[in-house]
Amino acid sequence: MNILSIAGSDPSGGAGIQADLKAIAANGGYGMAVITALTAQNTRGVSGVQAIDGDFVTAQLETLSADVRIDAVKIGMLANQEIIGAVAAWLDTVNAPVVLDPVMVATSGDALLEDAAALHPLLARATVITPNIAELGALLGEAAAQDWELVLEQARRLASAHDVLVLAKGGHLAGAQCPDALVSAAGVLAEFSSPRLATKNTHGTGCTLSSALATRFAATGDWATALEQAKGYLLRAIGAADELQVGSGHGPVHHFVDFFGAADPMAAWWEDIAPLRAGIDELEFIVQLADGSLEREKFEYYLAQDALYLQRYAQVLAQASALAPELDSQRFWAKGAGEILEGELQLHRSHLVEGLANPSATTLNYVNHLSSCNSSYPELIAAILPCYWLYQDIGKRLAAANYEGHPYGDWLQTYASEEFDESTAQAIGMVRAAWKLADPAQRGRMRQAFLRSSKHELAFFAQAHAESVEFSTA
Numbered sequence: 025m026n027i028l029s030i031a032g033s034d035p036s037g038g039a040g041i042q043a044d045l046k047a048i049a050a051n052g053g054y055g056m057a058v059i060t061a062l063t064a065q066n067t068r069g070v071s072g073v074q075a076i077d078g079d080f081v082t083a084q085l086e087t088l089s090a091d092v093r094i095d096a097v098k099i100g101m102l103a104n105q106e107i108i109g110a111v112a113a114w115l116d117t118v119n120a121p122v123v124l125d126p127v128m129v130a131t132s133g134d135a136l137l138e139d140a141a142a143l144h145p146l147l148a149r150a151t152v153i154t155p156n157i158a159e160l161g162a163l164l165g166e167a168a169a170q171d172w173e174l175v176l177e178q179a180r181r182l183a184s185a186h187d188v189l190v191l192a193k194g195g196h197l198a199g200a201q202c203p204d205a206l207v208s209a210a211g212v213l214a215e216f217s218s219p220r221l222a223t224k225n226t227h228g229t230g231c232t233l234s235s236a237l238a239t240r241f242a243a244t245g246d247w248a249t250a251l252e253q254a255k256g257y258l259l260r261a262i263g264a265a266d267e268l269q270v271g272s273g274h275g276p277v278h279h280f281v282d283f284f285g286a287a288d289p290m291a292a293w294w295e296d297i298a299p300l301r302a303g304i305d306e307l308e309f310i311v312q313l314a315d316g317s318l319e320r321e322k323f324e325y326y327l328a329q330d331a332l333y334l335q336r337y338a339q340v341l342a343q344a345s346a347l348a349p350e351l352d353s354q355r356f357w358a359k360g361a362g363e364i365l366e367g368e369l370q371l372h373r374s375h376l377v378e379g380l381a382n383p384s385a386t387t388l389n390y391v392n393h394l395s396s397c398n399s400s401y402p403e404l405i406a407a408i409l410p411c412y413w414l415y416q417d418i419g420k421r422l423a424a425a426n427y428e429g430h431p432y433g434d435w436l437q438t439y440a441s442e443e444f445d446e447s448t449a450q451a452i453g454m455v456r457a458a459w460k461l462a463d464p465a466q467r468g469r470m471r472q473a474f475l476r477s478s479k480h481e482l483a484f485f486a487q488a489h490a491e492s493v494e495f496s497t498a
Contacts, residue, residue, distance in 0.1 A: 025242040026093055027053040028120075029235060030085070030111055031100030031127070032061035032073075038276030039228030044098060046279035047235035051257060052243060055235075056092065058084040060111075061103040067227060067271025078106035085114040094120045096238040099150075100231055101127040105142045112145045121241060124150035125234035126159045141165075147186040152206075152247065154191040154234045155182075168196075172203055176212060184209035189247060191237070195220075195229065206251050214248035218259045218349050221461060225265035225275035232277055233258045256350055257282075263461035281460065289459050290452055293471060294413075297478040304418060304482050308489045313432060314425040323432060326488040332383045333484070336391040337411065338364040340398065344408060347401035353454050357405075360447065386487045390480040397473050402458040406470035409455050410477040416448040 027048045034040035041057045048055035060081055064072035088094075097120050102108045115122065126143050143163065147153060153163075160178050161168040169175040172194050179192035187209070194203040205215040236254035237247075244250050264278035304310060309326065312318035338361045345357035383391075397407040422436045430436065455474075459467055 025053040025095045025239060026056060027096050027098065027235070027239050027242060028056045028058065028088065028094050029098045029100065030058045030060060030081075030102075031098070031231070032063055032103065033059050034063060034065060034228070036066045036227070036271060036276070038067065038270065038274075039231045040101060043228040043231040043276065043279065044100065044235040047232045047257075048098075048239050050261075050279050050282060051236045051239040051254070053095075053239035056088060056094075058088065060107050061101055066273065067275050068273035073103060075103040075107060078110040081107050082110045082114060085111070089114070089118055094118060095242040096120055097122045098235045098238040099124045099146065100234070102143070102146075108142055108146060112149060115146075115149045121151040121238070122149060123152050123154060123234050123238040123241075125154045125230055126163060127230065128159050128162060147182075147188065150186075150188050152189045152191055152237065153182065153186075154193070154230065154237065156193055156230060157196045160190075160192070170197075172197060176205060176207060179205070179207040180209065180211060183207050189213070191234075191251065193230075193233075204251065204255055206247055214251060216252055216255050216351070218255060219461070221259075221262050222463060223262060223265050224273075225268070225277065226262060227274040227276045229258060229262065229277060232261060232279065252351055256352075259349075260457060260460055288456065289467070289471070290456050293474050296471075296475060297410075297414075300478050300482050301414070301417065304414070304485055305421070307482075307485050309485055310418065310422075313436075314422050316427070316430050316432065318432070320431075322488045326485075327435075329384055329387045329484070329487065333387050333391060334364050337394070340391070340394045340404070340408065343398045344401065344404050347398075347404065349401065356447075356450055356454065384487055386480075386483050390477075390484055393476055393480055400466070400469070402455075402462050402466055403469050403473045405451070405455050405458060407473035407477045409451055409474055410481050412444075412448040412451040414478065414481050416444060419444070 029041055029044035029048065031044055032040045034042050037043070037046075040063070041059055045055040045057060058081065060076055062074040062076070063070055097115075097118075099111065099122065102111060124143075124146055147163070155163060157175060158168045160175065160182065163182055164178055166178065169178055175192050175194060175197070179190040182188075183190045190207045192203075192205045192207050194201075197203075200220055201217045202220050203215060203217045206213045233254055236257050237250050240250035240253045241247055244253070258277070260281045261277040261279055264281040265275060267281075268275060268278055270276055309318065309322065313323070341357045341361035341364070345354045345361065348354040348357060394404070394407050397403045419436070426433050426436050455470070459470055462470060
């Protein structure tokens with residue numbers, strides 16, 4: 025995918041052409057650049073702008089398009105009417121989707137385009153326009169909206185006036201959530217919301233989102249899907265922004281968070297529970313389950329407790345789906361809940377001769393721990409993770425010990441399937457993504473939730489043999 029950015033240069037690297045190229049590359053595109061202006065700026069502000077001659081902007085555009093296929097165009101800072109006219113005339117000669125980010129004011133507050141009306145020749149040539157709240161009002165000749173409903177209304181009117189899609193952005197509104205919506209003349213086509221992150225390092229967010237949107241559309245061919253993916257990427261980039269140390273003002277987002285972010289916390293968590301994992305492997309229940317010598321009565325007791333646990337666990341997964349900030353994660357946790365209710369419980373019951381027992385204290389302690397985490401999405405999915413990861417780890421060794429005629433073979437195979445491996449990898453990825461967005465205090469609570477669940481897993485496996493294990497929920 026060849027993505028062209030037409031924009032100004034930011035020598036600090038956080039916005040403009042530099043941010044566009046980083047975001048394009050991070051989202052799988054090949055970035056190209058036509059520079060419209062040079063700026064003298066850093067993270068604290070803009071001290072000078074030198075516009076490129078309009079004829080030379082045209083020369084850059086025409087030379088590029090004469091040789092290279094262009095799959096999408098992102099337009100940012102254009103500086104003046106002459107450059108706007110040059111870009112508008114060139115757009116009449118190409119056939120590619122255009123994402124127009126109507127850059128008028130930098131994050132620092134410095135003006136980058138004095139007259140919003142100058143952009144009107146470009147609006148009808150765009151496919152999607154991505155103004156912030158102030159820019160949206162300016163394009164309509166109105167004051168900036170102060171609430172989300174008015175933002176959506178202004179976006180609808182701008183879309184209708186120019187026969188384009190408008191990305192309405194709520195990042196500058198107050199509140200714990202940052203909504204974004206793709207709006208047409210008919211109304212909202214898709215809307216997504218994400219938690220507001222506590223950081224001053226948001227330089228270049230508009231450039232980054234619009235470039236990611238153009239790139240993901242070139243890959244998917246669907247604007248709603250592209251927006252969901254681009255917004256998720258920006259959320260991760262903002263969440264990791266504080267890891268960078270660039271300037272003393274509004275620093276940049278971490279464009280390559282998915283490649284060069286902080287050390288993976290999951291590896292450290294897995295190492296933290298190494299003694300617990302070894303303890304599970306040594307349990308009489310696990311040893312006998314592997315070799316097939318486990319008494320039927322003890323296996324049925326375990327399955328009965330597991331079935332009782334799974335009934336509550338399905339509710340926990342449903343709660344994770346309700347709390348999840350993105351559609352993909354909502355679907356994942358909801359699917360997990362459905363699979364338990366429709367399939368896994370049935371497998372358990374097929375091994376049980378009599379009805380389910382009452383939940384043991386061990387079982388109740390575990391599900392109560394999970395329920396205690398259900399007011400915080402990051403902590404809840406951290407608590408859920410051992411239910412995937414430890415089962416996958418144990419399941420692989422149990423499946424390796426399986427043999428023809430094993431009395432518990434079908435149950436062993438359930439947790440060593442490619443489908444369960446994929447689900448475990450997704451769960452790990454979602455916890456990792458939530459950790460990257462969390463503040464230090466929340467990261468600590470996530471780790472504790474994970475450790476406590478891992479201890480509960482050890483006690484849960486041990487209960488069928490009434491093993492004496494050290495267990496603390498501290």
